[in-house]
Amino acid sequence: MHVEEKFTHETWPASPEKATLEAKNKFLGFWFFLGGETVLFASLFATYLALKDRVPNTHQALAKDLFELPLTFTATMLLLTSSLTSVYAMYHMKNFAFKKMLLWLGLTVLLGFGFLGLEIYEFNHYVHAFHHTFTSSAFGSAFYTLVGFHGAHVAFGLLWIITLMARNAKRGLNLYNAPKFYVASLYWHFIDVVWVFIFTVVYLMGMVG
Amino acid sequence: MSTYAKKQGFGATLWDFLTTVDHKKIAILYLIAGGFFFVVGGLEALFIRIQLAVPNNDFVSAGLYNQIMTMHGTTMIFLAAMPLIFAFMNAVMPLQIGARDVAFPFVNALGFWLFFFGGVFLNLSWFLGGAPDAGWTSYASLAVASKGHGVDFYLLGLQISGFGTLIGGINFLVTIINMRAPGMTYMRMPMFTWATFVTSALILFAFPPLTIGLVLMMFDRLFGAKFFEVSMGGNTIIWEHLFWIFGHPEVYILILPAFGIFSETFAIFSRKRLFGYSSMVFALVLIGFLGFMVWAHHMFADGLGPVTNAIFAVATMAIGVPTGIKIFNWLFTMWGGSVKFTTPMLYAVAFIPSFVAGGVTGVMLASAAADYQYHDSYFVVAHFHYVIVGGVVLALLGGTHLYWPKIFGTMLNETLGKITFWLFLIGFHLTFFIQHFLGLWGMPRRVFTYLPGQGFETANMVSSVGAFFMAAGVIVLLINIITTSVKNVRVGNDPWGDGRTLEWALSSPPPFYNYKQLPLVRGLDAYWIEKMEGKKGLTPAEPLGDIHMPNSSFLPFMMSFGLFVAAFGAMYHGEHGTWAFPVLFLGLAITLGSMFLRSVKDDHGFHIHKEDLMDDDEKGVKA
């Protein structure tokens, strides 16, 4: 019996993401990795909080000058919705509905790109309208590093999901790739978790002052 | 050194090791690389001691001294002690839990190569314009101001090898949770496995802050960020916190596996089960937990305020309690036992007073108000060499003797082993005991020289002499390794005669699939139980069947090599943009390309068939 064994609706296991030992290992290992990522992002958040509004002179923009609600709100909606679409994808994965899974993953990817686009626009805007750059102050460095790290995670997640979709487009679901899809979706949710804190701590709290 | 190394040509063996994903071979790689870096770090230590032997010495210049001192600390901690610990974890832990390999063999190899290339990168700094010179702690204000690329080597090198350590930690965690043999409950796991587990958890939570610290400083130094630039709103204390949030758990990452090795040693050579097993486990977990709550004791003199200092002082002292529990449990393991003083046991026995001496000076340091006097003086140097050399290094040397037959199938010579032991032990105390007093007499650490007339002369000379005893001990060990490898007398499964845990039931070295049939574990010290019931081997938990094994792969090497190349590009992009950027992208392309290959090329491994297993019966587990 082989992991690439062809499945039918009848033979597809209830928890394909944990059906083999490899899958179980992957599942657990990935969760531990997320535990480490939690500390990673906590370090970045902590640094940001320590350096928030630390600028060399009074001409430079502070958090409350920079951020605007509509932009952040749109970005948040895009990313939160992408979480739901990826949940749908996993729902179809469990039901062995490969095409539908791909569809929902596709949607997730689109939303992710939308989010990234907004972020790029936003950074560009700060640089040109406020001269708030990566090197203009400790505040600038901390802001771009925290938000940029998250953005890089989004970008990597997109690459990952696209690769998975492309690689498996022809061969459908099996017990070798199902855990991969599952783990990628965990990663995507984790990115969302981080964003919830970013929009709260960086943007909303920044606007409050 | 080992059977399979002899049977093949050199090229084939080399290729075998470059592509292996077998935890036992990866262990050998860690052992060799870590051993090499230990000698490098030791030579640096000797240079330090030569320079400080007499006042106003000019053996090395001030700048060079700072580089040697920094590289000594960095090399010893990151490139010698940690990899050697990983060597034993890899060699022993999967065998101890009755597994055929770790959870992610590919990742295991990747972890090694990342460490290796990170270490090589760091040490290339010697030849490329100077090594880092801001201390192993690389405090921000000095490190950012440091000229040349030394500190960049530190940042990038540690970043690369740090990734290797992190994924190694995750790998061990998953292995221990998912791959235990039937019947191996958590409370039946050997102590070394427990130590591996807690250590890996510490790695998982301690390395991310270091990663971030390194990233921030790299951004400052190479890309113009302002995290640590005070005039631009930056704050250097951020680095100190991030470093020590990592740094303090790091010292327990070093010592807990050492505790693990000694726990095994005491039980084996006392012929007695570990006294107070469950409280040992409890103490281990508690030390791990408390380890994250005390880091600011390295910053008592920073001016964080009395409230902070008082809280961290008390929290730090608390660690003495679980550590004490372990010490007394070891003593009582020997109590009533039948203690045989083999070389590994000598190390274990010598460890107790040495480590206790170092531990109690730790508690003295924890007394914040008094630490204002000790801090950054030779008293601290004495403290941490007592715990590190008297704890970690003794464990590594003892572990080398203990597990050598299991790893290579031949014993180290006991007489030479004991000579090494005595030379090293005497040298160690000679070098570091007197340093307590140097510190108390007012000698700061990290000084490239000292002026006459301050009363430091004699003590420093004594200390330097001691270092050469240690060096002599290490040289005898190297001779021991070479001569016994040449003789290559093969040994059986349980060469010490008193093995208690599963690994001693396997041949030495074990077959590459470890267990022909997974063993059934019926209690703590599984192999001992079988022996006491008069059985020769283990009770199998499954019928003989095909064994699934992972394929070897060259990709881990390539992925790490790519990062190694990219690091040069990142470092030189400031002044050599023309070639540095292409190099950066080339390196990243190699890494990402290898990752891409890995993910699109399915790798399902292969099966060893039942029939083949039956053939080499004489080598495998007698089940």
Place this chain on the structure above:
Amino acid sequence: MKRLAKWRLISLFAILALVLSGCGKPYLSTLQPAGDVAEMQFGLMKLSTYIMIGVIIVVTVIFLLVLVKFRRKDENMIPKQVEGNHRLEIIWTVIPILLLLILAVPTVATTFNLANVSPMDKKNADGKHNVLVVNVRANLYWWEFEYPDLGIVTSQELVVPTNQKVYFNLKSSDVKHSFWIPAVGGKLDVNPENVNKFWLEFDNKKADEAGNLFYGKCAELCGESHALMDFKVKAIDKDKFQTWVRAMQNVKKPQEATTASAQEGQQIFSKSCIGCHAVTPTNSTPIAARIAPNMTNFGERSRVAGILPHTKESIKNWIKNPEKYKPGNKMAGKYPTMSDAQLNALADYLMSLKVQK
């Protein structure tokens, strides 16, 4: 047996006390405390050392018993496999906790006591402190001491009155350093981003024993010459201190050299050196402009550049090649090369810079 153990213990403690108090130099050693702060810290050090010696003795006794009693004699003996012992385990959990409590309480108390700088906050009617305050500024390899309320600045050698609390503000002008006078009290870091405050007291009798000159050190790696970033502390009684302060305050403009050679030196100095080195003690110059040690009372100091003997020869050597004595210092290469005659003149001039004739 019991009595023997007791006797051993006492003698051990006696030897220990001897080792602890009798060692090191009185002007440098933490084991010969010369002030309140060091005294308190020494108390903690002694207390903790006694506890730790106790711990070590207990461990060693059990250890030796094990080594002697339980050697393997019979190759075939299989000892009883003991699981553990609750009573013992409770003992060795509780006793260390108690010992640690004994140490923790005075630790916390002392930590708070040493951090008490509230008198620094109070100022009198004309905006001056009621207590003596010194602003310490650490620079790559030299120290500056400013007395804000007295309007004077000096370098390399801190002058303080004995038997009274002196309060310090610490600030770095470049990288992190650490301010440490081992015999008088523990160190405090000198950070680039904040002002650290603490106090010290210098004991009159101990200062006498130490020849009125304590050694100070930089205790944080700060670059190549970190090892040589020494300073000295001249601890004198209150009256002498007042005299010194008045003498310093009297120097309103650069002192005129008297001998011919010194006059020549002064000319050279005014051309090549004055840009960095001030020869008046006022603190009206902005901090950013104070980039080298203040020389007002150079002739009365005990070292050149903090480390060299206070002789003309040292001065000449220093000016000829400062890099040789303090690698990486900020003076080397910033002024024209001097001939031997010029060096001689400069040395004469510098030696003549005294405020208390």
Place this chain on the structure above:
Amino acid sequence: MANHQLNSGNPRVDIEYRRKKNAEDMRYQIVSFSLMMFLTLIAFAAVAIKGFEATFIKPFIILLAAVQVIFQLYYFMHMNHKGHEAPKLFLYGGVTVGFTIILTFTTIIWW
């Protein structure tokens, strides 16, 4: 590794039951998603509507974020399912360490 205990061959798997179970799960997901959206809206509204004290808004929106994240973890990432004991342990471990770091950086790093 060796023991693939695939349940692929099990004929007694009740697909209909599983379908229903999955669909039910999905309904929970949608409910929690709506709640999350709702919480997000409140958070943004709290900031958009001027007039609240900053000392109130800050803890309030952080609380909302925490609740949201619990939804994400427990529903979207299935931490409410069985077999997530180890993930929980290590995630909370990470959260504890992370929280300590943030606490430190907001209290004992000075100007």
